[in-house]
Amino acid sequence: MLVRELPDGMVGGRIVETEAYIIGDPASHAYRGMTPGNRSMFLDRGHAHVYFTYGSSWMMNVSSEKAGVGAGILIRAIEPTIGIAIMERNRAATEQTRWSGRLQDLARGPGRLCAAMQIDRRLDGIDLCKEGPLWLGSDGRAVGEIGQSKRIGISQAADSLLRFYVRGSRFVSGTRALNI
DNA sequence: TTGGCGATTGGCT
């Protein structure tokens, strides 16, 4: 689960899609070493790396190695379960990412997910494994079968099978062919 | 349902 605590209430859901950006990965923001913009990717595992791209979208990684090593997991989609009405309002209020009105599109894709959950620069660097405005947890439900594919939208190391998704979930992004 | 394309901001070289 990824959970966000907002003034209006809690929002979030089950993580159904991720991508790995591993050590020595040419597609990773951390590949060329630490800069002011990617330093949170070098925090100890379990911290947020929030960044802005394409002039329109915030996205979030979870740092995944020990302090000083740059690597992370991109959270690409959630199945909304908590505070759906609040997330719908957040998407509707975001001009850059217009919401189709369908629940399955509410947090389907890394930019949409951050828009729905109001994840932005202010959360960069926080510890996701303790109480706070954004944290990781579990609802205790069994995880479904996990599929594996190429990552989406990158040009470097494009063929590495580092994308992971819940097979059969309609809350997963990408084309049908990617989600077999 | 699928694939191609342009908008638009910030960080880095």
Added chain:
DNA sequence: GCCAATCGCCAAT
């Protein structure tokens, strides 16, 4: 300047 871990629109199937 350059370009990007996206999105939504449009046309074609």
